[in-house]
Amino acid sequence: MTHHTPFQPLSPAARRGGAPHRHGGWVRASLAVGSLLLVGVAAAADTSATAQLQRWSTQANAPANAEKGKVFFNTRQGGEWSCASCHNTPPTTEGKHARTDKPIAPLAPAFNAKAFTDEAKADKWFRRNCKDVLSRECTAAEKANVLAYLLTLKP
Numbered sequence: 001m002t003h004h005t006p007f008q009p010l011s012p013a014a015r016r017g018g019a020p021h022r023h024g025g026w027v028r029a030s031l032a033v034g035s036l037l038l039v040g041v042a043a044a045a046d047t048s049a050t051a052q053l054q055r056w057s058t059q060a061n062a063p064a065n066a067e068k069g070k071v072f073f074n075t076r077q078g079g080e081w082s083c084a085s086c087h088n089t090p091p092t093t094e095g096k097h098a099r100t101d102k103p104i105a106p107l108a109p110a111f112n113a114k115a116f117t118d119e120a121k122a123d124k125w126f127r128r129n130c131k132d133v134l135s136r137e138c139t140a141a142e143k144a145n146v147l148a149y150l151l152t153l154k155p
């Protein structure tokens with residue numbers, strides 16, 4: 001009777017410690033990439049506009065002021081653009097990038113279900129846009145004020 005081993009006999013390459021080893025590495029690597037992608041998808045809608053308003057007013061240690069947010073949004077702060085240059089005023093309709101003309105989804109959450117539902121996205125664009133408009137990052141209070149203003153906009 002022949003003895004059946006559950007394993008494939010080692011290929012010459014494996015005996016030399018070659019390809020199959022690398023192959024295992026690839027499998028592990030793709031599994032790792034797969035889980036990262038899943039995390040990425042899960043993070044794509046990880047929050048709400050009101051939760052982010054709470055986050056920034058807590059950081060600012062002050063209640064948000066929608067009126068100040070409105071003025072901030074519509075005012076040029078020494079540079080070429082205000083927030084409204086790309087996001088319209090009121091920002092309830094599709095905006096247009098002031099330089100590239102690319103369409104921008106409405107910023108006010110009541111007009112765009114995706115607005116402010118991704119923490120990393122909001123942080124990234126606040127950082128980038130504030131640098132464009134103010135040549136610095138916005139403070140937590142400024143972010144809270146802008147979002148409070150955006151949340152007052154209703155259809």
Ligand code: HEC
Binds near residue numbers: 073130132134
């Ligand atoms: C030069 C054009 C431009 C200007 C000026 C600009 N933005 Fe934006 N903003 C964009 C673009 C483009 C996006 C990305 C839109 C998208 O992918 O949905 C964006 C996205 C955002 C987002 C992310 C929204 C979300 O869903 O999380 C915030 C917040 C934002 N802008 C705030 C501001 C504020 C505040 C100002 C003024 C300080 C400003 N923007 C000025 C172009 C601009």
